[in-house]
Amino acid sequence: MYAKLTIPERLKDLRVVDKHLTLEQLAEQTGLSKSALGKYETDDYKDISPFAIATLADFYGVSTDYLMGLTENKNHPNTELQSLHLSDDMVELLSSGKINNRLLCELATHPNFRRLMIDMEICIDQIANMRVEQMNLVLEATRQTVMSKYAPGEDDLYMRTLELGQVQESDFYSHVMHDDLDSIVRDIREAHRKDKTTADPQPTLDDVKEKFEQALEQGSREEMAIHEFCDRMQIPFEKISSEDFSAFLRILSLSKLLKNPNNMRGKAKPQPYYAPKRKKRR
Structure with a gap:
């Protein structure tokens, strides 16, 4: 869990949670392009123009400091410290950066x-x-x-x-x-289950059994390695063409780790089930 909301998270929360708008609707109401607004809400954005910052801050009714992550106060930007009745030790702790202030705020504002x-x-x-x-x-x-x-x-x-x-x-x-x-x-x-800092859910018993059964059906070590690679990289295996699969096999055939230790002399080389069949010698 991040200690504070990132700029893309702030922009997306304001659009989706506060205003309930799509990117198309936001573009129509602000005059900013949909593609630019979409980039601002992704983690790989480069920068935001001052005009866009001022336009979005005015549209959402927040300060530019909040949009840029300089403050966490969206609705109370000028609250006096004395009115919070915090002790000196608490002010020092909150200002030290030693604790996750965002988590503390979510804890204190929970209904229970x-x-x-x-x-x-x-x-x-x-x-x-x-x-x-x-x-x-x-x-x-x-x-x-x-x-x-x-x-x-x-x-x-x-x-x-x-x-x-x-x-x-x-x-x-x-x-x-x-x-x-x-x-x-x-x-x-x-x-926070969908946060990037949250660990991926562990596979269930059914998931493990399914992967084990798939491994038994895949046959060769090369095919199992391709399946494992696709699972880890979240690549749908069924969308791999026969040409790409054959290329995978050619690359893996160069690996010393996947060499079959058994003597395969005199035996036909196993073929993928969708690979073209070889012609028999006359």
């Missing part, structure tokens, strides 16, 4: 963050602590009374139930706040 803060405040102020202790005292007093009067033993079902029914304060708050934080992290992770 308020619940997490309330539960933390209850834990810190020990508001529910008295109730937990009172419940534990009642259960423990009952357990000791039964133990002294009837001596059922520590492993008795009811004695053990009264013991396990007591809630440890640390465990109680740990589970509550853990659930709050888990829901927030899951949503943020899902929102």
